[in-house]
Amino acid sequence: MTEKKGEKTSGNGWEPRIVAFLCNWCSYAGADLAGVSRIQYPPNVRVIRVPCSGRINPLFVVKALQTGADGVLVSGCHPGDCHYISGNLYARRKFALLKSLLEYVGIEPERVQFSWVSAAEGVRFAEILGKVIEAVRAVGPASKMVKELEEVT
Amino acid sequence: MSQVEEALKKEVAKLFEEETIDLFVGHEPAGVPLKTSACFLSSADEAKRLVWNASCATNLAAYLPQLFKRPGGVKGEWIAPRVGVVAKGCDSRSIVGLIKEKQIPRDRLFVIGVGCEGMIDRHKAAGALGTMGLAEAKIDGSSLQVIGTDGTQKRVELAEVLADSCRECQHRSAVLFDVALSETSVQAPETSRYADVAEFESKSLDERWEFLVSEFSRCIRCYACREACPNCYCQECFADETAPKWLGVTTDLPDVFVFHLGRALHQAGRCVDCGACVAACPQGIDLRLLNQKINKDVEELFGVQSSLSLEEAEALLSFRMEDDQSFMTEP
Numbered sequence: 001m002t003e004k005k006g007e008k009t010s011g012n013g014w015e016p017r018i019v020a021f022l023c024n025w026c027s028y029a030g031a032d033l034a035g036v037s038r039i040q041y042p043p044n045v046r047v048i049r050v051p052c053s054g055r056i057n058p059l060f061v062v063k064a065l066q067t068g069a070d071g072v073l074v075s076g077c078h079p080g081d082c083h084y085i086s087g088n089l090y091a092r093r094k095f096a097l098l099k100s101l102l103e104y105v106g107i108e109p110e111r112v113q114f115s116w117v118s119a120a121e122g123v124r125f126a127e128i129l130g131k132v133i134e135a136v137r138a139v140g141p142a143s144k145m146v147k148e149l150e151e152v153t
Numbered sequence: 154m155s156q157v158e159e160a161l162k163k164e165v166a167k168l169f170e171e172e173t174i175d176l177f178v179g180h181e182p183a184g185v186p187l188k189t190s191a192c193f194l195s196s197a198d199e200a201k202r203l204v205w206n207a208s209c210a211t212n213l214a215a216y217l218p219q220l221f222k223r224p225g226g227v228k229g230e231w232i233a234p235r236v237g238v239v240a241k242g243c244d245s246r247s248i249v250g251l252i253k254e255k256q257i258p259r260d261r262l263f264v265i266g267v268g269c270e271g272m273i274d275r276h277k278a279a280g281a282l283g284t285m286g287l288a289e290a291k292i293d294g295s296s297l298q299v300i301g302t303d304g305t306q307k308r309v310e311l312a313e314v315l316a317d318s319c320r321e322c323q324h325r326s327a328v329l330f331d332v333a334l335s336e337t338s339v340q341a342p343e344t345s346r347y348a349d350v351a352e353f354e355s356k357s358l359d360e361r362w363e364f365l366v367s368e369f370s371r372c373i374r375c376y377a378c379r380e381a382c383p384n385c386y387c388q389e390c391f392a393d394e395t396a397p398k399w400l401g402v403t404t405d406l407p408d409v410f411v412f413h414l415g416r417a418l419h420q421a422g423r424c425v426d427c428g429a430c431v432a433a434c435p436q437g438i439d440l441r442l443l444n445q446k447i448n449k450d451v452e453e454l455f456g457v458q459s460s461l462s463l464e465e466a467e468a469l470l471s472f473r474m475e476d477d478q479s480f481m482t483e484p
Contacts, residue, residue: 058418059391059399059411066400066407079474089472093455097421099480100450101414101443104354106362115482128482144362147407151398 016070016136018045020129021060023053023088026077026118033122041126042133045073052076054087058098061112065102065145071111071136073129078116088116107144110135157267157335158205161239164265164334168237169197174263175234178216180209186290186299187275191216205239207292207311210272212429213238214247214383218256233261241269242337243318243427245327247383250423250460252329253467256386266327268337271311271319272428273297276437278314281307317441318428321346328461346426347449353442369409371436374402378440379416381433384423391415417443422451422468423459 022028028049034041050056053076061072074095082088095114103109113132117125161179168174180203181192187208193216194200221233240248245266251257278299279287285301295311323346325337345351353361376392379385391399392412400411426448430440452458454477455468478484 059415062411062414062418063399066411079478086472089474089476090469092476092478093469093472094418094421096454096477096480097447097450098418101417101446103358104361104446105365105410105414105443106358106360108358113482114480116484124483132482145407145410147401147405149401149403149405151401 014141016044016133016141017068018071018073018129018133018136019064019069020045020047020073020075021050021053021056022047022117023055023076023083024049024051025083026081026116027053027075027125029119030075030117030121030125033119034126035122037122039122039126041129044133045129052082052084052087053091053095054082054084056091056094058094061098062102062145065107065111065142066147068142068146070142071113071132073132074112074114075117075125075128078118081118108139110139111142155205158203160334161205161265161267162200162203164332165194165200165203165237165239166197168263169194169200173235174237176220177237178213178220179203179239180205180211180213186287187273187278203239205267207270207273207297208275209241210274210316210428210432212244212247212381212383212427213240214244214251215381215385215429217248217251217262217383218386221257221261227255231258231261233258235261235263237263237265239265239267240327240330241267242322242324242326242328243269243425245329246324246425246460247427249329249463250425250467251383251386252463253460259463263332264327264330266330266333268326268333268335269319269322270325270337270339271315271322272432273311273314274316274432277316278309281309281314316428316432317349318426318431321348322426324461329463347445349442350445350449353446365410365442366406368438368442369413370406371438372404372409372413373436374404374409374412375435377433377435378430381429382420383427383429384420391419413440413443416440417447420444421447422455422457422470424448425460 022031056074064072076088099112102112115128165177177194179192180189182204183190189209191211191213192202220236221231223229223231252259281299282301287299288302289300291298297309297311299307400408424444451468457468
């Protein structure tokens with residue numbers, strides 16, 4: 001994330017920064033539907049499109065938290081609706097362990113959330129996103145895992 | 154010399170004489186008190202080097218994948234010697250895991266199963282002497298005599314210096330073997346094997362974070378935990394990858410956390426709680442705390458313990474339609 005530090009330290013003007021991993025077939029289309037239906041949702045989200053929720057390596061989420069995301073939303077097709085039949089069902093097991101592990105090590109559970117959103121659920125996508133943002137706003141800026149050292153490439 | 158050790162030497166010599174195996178992997182004294190190292194034998198008369206006692210904590214399964222080659226990839230033929238190995242409960246579970254993950258061929262392997270009474274945690278044993286160095290240690294029945302560098306002697310009960318993973322162990326005898334030399338006389342503990350995790354879970358969010366910060370701030374990123382682990386056979390570890398670069402090569406806390414979270418997540422549904430990582434850590438970090446948490450979740454959510462049999466599917470390679478999703482936002 002390039003807009004790193006300034007945004008973080010701007011005191012009362014702080015806005016949560018959310019990374020959303022959305023599956024191509026359902027959730028991304030759901031977010032798109034929200035857009036074309038002109039449903040307003042907060043601009044705090046940076047969407048990353050993935051082919052399937054099964055593509056999401058739990059390390060993506062950990063890495064997002066490390067590089068300055070205040071919250072992460074992961075979303076895919078409802079169980080039974082996966083474009084690849086069962087990608088989301090394998091993913092669900094990984095997500096359950098990840099969510100539990102992050103809370104166990106002391107990361108606020110509000111920061112990492114998972115939800116199913118179908119391509120027809122534009123309104124629901126906007127609602128869930130709003131709730132995630134409010135939950136993250138309530139726990140404040142992320143600090144625990146955030147890397148302050150400059151990344152050398 | 155214990156009966157089991159004697160039987161082991163005889164069995165290994167016999168296997169070489171009958172030409173059942175080309176190579177044997179076992180434990181030999183490491184020249185340091187309460188420590189053994191892996192040894193690789195190739196003839197019957199070398200069998201006398203072997204030892205079997207409460208300091209054989211090394212998980213020998215970690216040495217197996219590198220002994221077998223398969224030039225054609227996963228579907229190719231093995232180029233493999235016939236390897237014998239001595240395995241206590243946890244080693245044998247690691248072997249089961251490696252066979253299931255197609256890293257070692259079952260039919261080239263001869264497993265000698267032994268019952269295990271628990272392995273000594275060297276740090277705990279040395280701790281009985283305070284800050285003084287450990288010069289010598291003698292195992293004597295159910296007690297351990299430790300002798301410090303200045304000659305002080307102390308006697309401790311073996312049960313008090315057992316490794317944490319051995320204290321909570323439920324599978325002491327090999328789950329997969331070609332010949333079993335002994336059964337363990339020790340019963341599985343009555344208390345839950347996740348007592349340590351449950352206690353940690355009962356702390357507050359910030360207490361947990363503070364504790365892990367104090368643990369992981371000691372980490373020097375030496376990767377001894379990874380090297381000792383039978384599950385860590387990847388040709389390129391995520392910690393070494395440069396594209397994508399998952400974490401910087403620093404001991405900065407966020408990097409250390411990404412490493413340890415990544416390590417724990419990669420063990421999900423695979424860790425057998427052998428304690429090899431804890432024993433290998435030069436900084437005495439409680440690595441088990443993360444691994445056992447995942448083991449506990451896997452068992453509670455998916456109803457399996459990793460690598461108990463060749464037939465059962467690994468937790469993360471399977472699913473059920475009715476898997477728990479109460480953790481999700483508006484499921």
